[in-house]
Amino acid sequence: MSSVLAALRRMLAQPGASGDGYCVAFSGGLDSMVLLHALHSLRGEPGDFALRAVYIHHGLHLEADAWSARCEAVAARLNVPYVARSVCVERDTGEGLEAAARRARYAAFAELLAADEQLLTAHHAEDQLETYLLRLLRGTGVHGLASIVERAPFADGWLLRPLLSVGRADLTAYAQAHGLDWIDDPSNIDTTLDRNYLRHKVVPVLRARWPGLAATIGRAARLSAEAAELIDGLAAGDCARSIRGGLIELGELRQLAPARQRNVIRYVLRQRGLVPPSEIQLLTGLDQLLSAGVDRQPVLSWPGGQVRRYRQRLYVLEVDPSAATEKAPSEFVWDGLAPIDLGPVRGRLQLVSAETGGFGLDPANGPLTIRFRRGGERLRAAGHLHHIRLKKLYQARGVVPWMRAHVPLLVQGDTLLAVGDLWSGASAPADGRPAVRMVWDQHALIY
Template sequence: RWCVALSGGLDSTVLLHGLQQLAREFDYVSLRAVHVHHGLHTDADDWTARCRSLCRDLDVPLEVRRVDVDLDSGQGTEAAARRARYAAFESLLDEGELLLTAHHAQDQVETVLLRLLRGAGVKGLGAIAVRSRFGRGWLVRPLLSLGRPELEACARDHALRWIEDPTNRDTDLDRNYLRHDVIPALRLRWPGMDASIGRTARLAAEAQELLHALAAQDALTVMNGKLIALRRLRELDGSRQRNLLRYVLQQRDIAPPSELQISGGLEQLLTAREDRNPVLRWPGGQVRRYRDNLYVLEDDPEQLADAGPDTIQWDGHEPLALGAIRGRLTIERLAGEPSGLNVRFRRGGERLLEADHAHHQRLKKMFQARGVVPWMRAHVPLLFQDEELLAVGDLWLSSEFATRLGEGARIRWEGHADPF
């Protein structure tokens, strides 16, 4: 099953035409196209109509997806549009289906130069991969070995018509500036630069595969489940520590911070005093230290917690939803009609009298003894009856409440972020 990303420009028009010719020869090939309408250009509706016309002529099914581009993301219009476009592609791709894009050799050259100018490492210089996992299927770029002149010749030979996006001439955009003003001058001096840069991209991608394999090997000894064990991490040299952290972030699908943040942040996480709980934060992720481990988190639970009322009245018979971080509280097989039940979150000074304990214990000490991470302590639901603390999530019950629940009844705290 093949799905072509169709913009209507030269590259994707040639790709769709070529694949349609192949699909006619092989009955087992299922071919379709998808066009993303970004709504950013006054001609966007016309481009969609021309894609429909092309697919009608080629007898290829076309799906049009309209997307909302977040222009306030701080990424720039081009990057925000690309993110929205690929999110649309991922959402519609079937299991095992190939998404085929029309990137060619000149796109590879531009991408390598842009990333080099931005200080990319070997992963970035690997640039555009020929094939990679994508959503439920694969992302494939079959034209990477071909140049634009070859695509233009193919289009002329088959009398193909395509869309010329006027924004491709805007040299205020970095990629267009390279394409129109910089790269032609470089080619005059180094005619073989496209092949050389393509080779650099392939070698960088190969080096990245080796770094990935090394990090996977280090993870076997350094990772403590989902946590990074500090003692074992310290046994690696600095470059392998940074490589492992980048690997863990990739495995969690978290965009990494800058190289400067990784270096400085790791130094702080590894060298801070034992009584400190340092944090490396960046947009979209964070790494926290607690005791002997590093915790890699997608987002900041302190910022994501749903702001709600200080006190939530509850009858105890229906599950109580508390948000994505704080989860859901349920009392199973609750007998009777308890009155005065309410749920709160930590304010400080709470105490609980557990079964088998003669005295009330401070909740802060209980959290510390159980190893509940500091950033989750404010999100553990506290069940009160009037002013008496009955339960702390499902971690602890008061002696009286355990008796009151009766045989077979229990409290459950589910769907929350990991408190340990």
């Protein structure tokens, strides 16, 4: 029996697999060509399933349009529904072109998957071998050495890699036996790329000495995945004791051994979909977060995110708020009638009727303006006789310092009417006009 068909039958025999829909990531290369053809050949067996092919056009190759047309023709011959989706690959993210293309590709797959559909990719044993070696050479930990997993949660379903135990030679034999014509991407022979260098220059030498290399590396990857699962279990227990309200309590974190402290940070970052910092960044950054004086506000910052300290708690941020708003307007003129989008971090703002409290608007006082803190602002809040500096209001409420410059200030003329949805001014409504209040969708980010 073909190892390809055997691997797919194992997948289809898993509990709950019968009746699932499968979406094949179809590039037209050897691997995905075999996967689509072999899956299609099994549809007549007991436990039928829906099947379709999706081609992602990255816009990186001149021949990509022709490749898509060839993929569409193959799908048509097999009577398999076909979808082509173009994506925009960001080239200036610092993560490298291959990683940026992968991120764009999987984001597109997540959008395209139906509720009852699983994503299938054609990763095979040599892909696992190359990934393991690349990550080993980069000094990754056990989570990275787990390399490519056979089954992982994805979107609202699962990402499955049923050919992970199948070698490239078996895929080639299947394709030749069935007369399949696949696409050869010329970039796959460019040995200036690390993966290709390993594939063409290093792995053949290793395999000549150790013929069972792919199987051995596959076993090492599975053992690494087990170790990663155990480490995550330890981190989950430590997080249960040291995290309250989504924030890491420094007092609890300090009671852990240094390795477990770092494990908690890495675990929290992974849970939030962030790539952890390098080992040296985490070592030095966490030391500063833990040891800085109580009046300090240290920050661990790297391209993938930030960890900030405020009042003996650690906050995990996806982006640097100041960098995200660096090129944003500093002022908006607003009619107050429709919601207004203020951009990243600053969020969305709208005025609604206030049944109690709120503030008044008088058209005679001029247009509404949305500004952001520059320093020295004062507000006479409802119920107060005197103006109070925003700095004192923020400190009393515990608003985190890095968000204070991004809370929208509603101004009419020279009067500060409202500070986000935190405080309203003491202005009374004009005759016959209802009081209003601000609704701001970024409120949760300020504590």
